[in-house]
Amino acid sequence: MKESVLDVLIYLFDHYVEKELEIIPNQKDLKAQLNQAGFADIQIDKAIDWLEGLAMKKDKLDIGATYSRSTRIFNSIENEKLDIECKGFLIFLEQAGVLDTEDRELVIDRVMALETENIELQQLKWVVLMVLFNRPEKEAAFAWMEDIILDEVSSVIH
Secondary structure, X not given: OOOOHHHHHHXXXXXXXXXXXXXXXXXXXXXXXXXXXXXXXXXXXXXXXXXXXXXXXHHHOOOOOOOOOOOOOOOHHHHHHEOHHHHHHHHHHHHOOOOOHHHHHHHHHXXXXXXXXXXXXXXXXXXXXXXXXXXXXXXXXXXXXXXXXXXXXXXXHO
């Protein structure tokens, strides 16, 4: 069995979203396909909940008045889950214009929704990619992030 909710999400992204399939299976068929791929029911359900949470949060996110020169202070739980490398990467993405304040908060929210103690940088990059994919006005940022992830994957393969 494969282990984490993020593994299920990455699998879904690779097999359905990235290939831009016109027909996405219904939830029952999708669960059956994920079971055949080796994922446990509990992880599949959590991944579906995670995606539903992303859809709900992106529509309700309202940061209010934010300033480009503001600094994000991470709370103690976020500090435990995100190491310095991950926080630095989020800051880099924001300074580079890949993420805006709302995107950053959505990424942090979705990272915190994952039931893992610590998030590795590669895992964070996948969460950023999934968040940007779900933000229709962020096509360029999504393409940039996708290139980063695919370059890293291809360099590992070669």
